[in-house]
Amino acid sequence: MRQYMMRPAAVLLAGAAFSILGSAMSRAQEITPALKELVTAANKERELVVTWSSNTLGGPEGAKLFEERMGKLYGSTVKIKWAPGRSMPEVGNEIAMRYTNGLPSPSDVYYGFSRNMADLLQYDLFHTAPWKDFAPDRLTAEVVEKDRFVKVQTAYTGFAVSNKFAPNIPTSLNDLLKPEWKGKIATTSYGAGFEMLSSNDMWGPEKTIEWAKAFSGQVSGLIRCSDIDRLLSGEFAALVTDCGGTSTMEVIADGAPMTHVITPETAIVSFFYLAVPKNAAHPNAAKLLTVYLLSPEGQRNISKMRGGMDVHLLPESKTGDRIHKLEAEWGKKFVNADIAWQVNNEVGNKTQRIVKDILTRGK
Secondary structure, three states: OHHHOOOHHHHHHHHHHOHHHHHHHHHHOOOOHHHHHHHHHHHHHOEEEEEEOOOOOOHHHHHHHHHHHHHHHHOOOOEEEEEEOOOHHHHHHHHHHHHHOOOOOOOOEEEEEHHHHHHHHHHOOEOOOOHHHHOOOOOOOOOEEOOOEEEEEEEEOOEEEEOOOOOOOOOOHHHHHOHHHOOOEEEOOOOOOHHHHOOOOOOOHHHHHHHHHHHHOOEEEEOOOOOOHHHHOOOOOEEEOOOOOHHHHHHHHOOOOEEEEOOHHHOEEEEEEEEOEOOOOOHHHHHHHHHHHOOHHHHHHHHHHOOOOOOOOOOOOHHHHHHHHHHHHHOOOOEEEOHHHHHHOHHHHHHHHHHHHHHHOOO
16 A cells, blocks of 8 residues: 555645645635634743654644645644554543543544544543534534534545455445455454444344354454555455444555445444643643634645545535445435444444454454
8 A cells, every 4th residue: 555655755745835825715714703713822832742643634744734834824833743543443432531530631622533533422521612613614514513523534335446456346335245245345343334234224233233143254454544555465355344444545546456335234433532620731722723624724734635535514614526436326315323323323333342243253
């Protein structure tokens, strides 16, 4: 996959490409009184620490770009410091542990999946904020949950397919049970995505478990969702599912011979969120970064970094264009698996553990 990944310089060039656009937007964008106050408070904090992987929001190069653009758009003088982080659940658990013990958070803003956020609700870890006052037409009730959690990217429930090594491009999950697919498929050791497929909104537990039993005979290996290079090399022809599609869409955007497949059975999306921990050292700077990343320019920069993965609920969204097209084709709406949905998905979460055992047994 390495030859298809966006180079650091390319990320910075993406920012340069938006510099003229950003200047025009800075003149047109409404700076509300609440946002002016937030910028002043953020500048007093002087810096912002973000802890996440090098593939998240552009990693260190993305942090530099956001710092520059926040300065241009808002007059921010905040310096953004990126630090490498472990997995989303691990960082979330560390924030919770430190908060419980009166210690500062390792990151001023937490980037996590809807299920991670649902798991952390019990700790009451995150600040509320008057998000809509900062950006009334962007940070709406549809984008912000519980006044704490801000959707920053939409995640698909789909799978990655190699155009070069796959016997065909499947159009349903049952296509993957055909003889020509035997031994050509990878899955994850943690059953990614199957909590959604087995929910009452989709297939339900019984049908999902029966399908998983048949599917397990087709699987020849367990990989991580970021291991798309193993599909490009021909070791596998498909990855089912691919954890929201971010890695797949990224290499496709860079020209890799891959297809990201969504089928009618997987017409469900979830979200990656930003939230500001109560033990953040620089909470106002973290809120300002969140406002920027939900601005039209911020979403376009994220889209460049992650192969078009922006928030589909916003009007200019590329992800939204794809979802609306499929909804029209299938005559059905995608389910939004947000934090509230995840909290109530007890049957899906229980079934995922069963499916994980089925798929990993003997692999």
